[in-house]
Amino acid sequence: MVKKIKTYDVIIVGAGPVGSTCAWYLASKGLDVLVFERKKFPRYKICAGGIPLVLQDFIGDFPFEKKFYNVTLIKDKRKFNLNLKSPLVTVRRENFDHHLLKKARSASAEILFETVTAVHNTQVYTANKEFRARIIVGADGAHSTVRKSIDIEYHRWIDTIEYELPGYADEFIVAMGPGPGYAWLWPKKSVIAFGGGGFGPADRWADRLAHHLGIVPTAKGYRYRYHLWNKGKRIEDNTILIGDAGAFASPITGAGIYTGVLSALEAAKMIYQHIKFNKPLHDPYFRRLYNEFIPATQLATVLYSAPAPVTVFSQPVIRRFYGLVHGYLKMMRSLYRCT
Numbered sequence: 001m002v003k004k005i006k007t008y009d010v011i012i013v014g015a016g017p018v019g020s021t022c023a024w025y026l027a028s029k030g031l032d033v034l035v036f037e038r039k040k041f042p043r044y045k046i047c048a049g050g051i052p053l054v055l056q057d058f059i060g061d062f063p064f065e066k067k068f069y070n071v072t073l074i075k076d077k078r079k080f081n082l083n084l085k086s087p088l089v090t091v092r093r094e095n096f097d098h099h100l101l102k103k104a105r106s107a108s109a110e111i112l113f114e115t116v117t118a119v120h121n122t123q124v125y126t127a128n129k130e131f132r133a134r135i136i137v138g139a140d141g142a143h144s145t146v147r148k149s150i151d152i153e154y155h156r157w158i159d160t161i162e163y164e165l166p167g168y169a170d171e172f173i174v175a176m177g178p179g180p181g182y183a184w185l186w187p188k189k190s191v192i193a194f195g196g197g198g199f200g201p202a203d204r205w206a207d208r209l210a211h212h213l214g215i216v217p218t219a220k221g222y223r224y225r226y227h228l229w230n231k232g233k234r235i236e237d238n239t240i241l242i243g244d245a246g247a248f249a250s251p252i253t254g255a256g257i258y259t260g261v262l263s264a265l266e267a268a269k270m271i272y273q274h275i276k277f278n279k280p281l282h283d284p285y286f287r288r289l290y291n292e293f294i295p296a297t298q299l300a301t302v303l304y305s306a307p308a309p310v311t312v313f314s315q316p317v318i319r320r321f322y323g324l325v326h327g328y329l330k331m332m333r334s335l336y337r338c339t
Helices: 017-028 053-059 093-106 145-149 203-213 257-277 284-288 290-305 315-322 327-336
Strands: 007-013 033-036 050-052 066-075 078-090 110-112 118-120 123-125 130-138 157-166 173-176 181-187 191-198 222-227 239-241
Touching: 007 017, 007 257, 017 033, 017 093, 017 257, 033 093, 050 053, 050 257, 053 078, 053 257, 093 110, 118 145, 130 145, 130 257, 145 239, 157 203, 173 203, 181 203, 191 203, 239 257
Parallel strands: 007 033, 007 130, 033 110, 066 173, 130 239
Antiparallel strands: 050 078, 066 078, 118 123, 123 130, 157 191, 157 222, 173 181, 181 191
């Protein structure tokens, strides 16, 4: 007797913030959702973990470490203090990710801690099992198995190196440039996230800030390579890419949590409309995010090349680039308005 294979509405590969957010939204709408994650949660993950608190507008309350109403910006050996209209927070990924996964589970999403080995059309395979779904979502990071299955490639790679330093600090520091990269020092409760990244060797920016601050990291840095946002394909037939799998990292900061969550929510809305009302699956969620990412790309060009960042972080410039934008406008006002 042949065992019948259950067909889910949606299978999501990857249970990080992006995958869990997508699962939570769809499961809360009554869809039958299965999530695969290769590592048991909670799991330790080195990450800078800086997030605008306005993310709560989209996913509700979440655990965070510290809150900041000021950013110290270092550029061209000059130091600027940016007063934020709305705060930034830092998170520990083991806590933040687990919170969102539990939220997805409480909405009735099914979670399996297994490694996906292959994806083909409507089938998802693990070491010795086969699963099926009407829609497959790749939320499995920069080296996505799902993306490889549909033969989509992106070409704007950014290289980063990250450290988690013991100690305490109260200053949220971002050092921009020289050139297309930046470094950061973002405090959490009992550790400090430190690192750098950009187009080229990540140590270039991290070492410069370490020297400036008198920091000597003793632990081995964690290196991560992923894609910055750029125009390109995110959907192939019934398969959709979100988060780092779909190259949704911010063109301004390289950060991926906020922008990844945006991609997850937009994709989830499209999936729900498709399954419930037979709306077509194409790239409207991606095109809607053009309004988020194209202005960000334009601003990044100015931001990294301008010798005087005060002029960049002015209200007229923000209005010029973001006058018709909503999500990013809110974030940008929170992050970059000088008062």
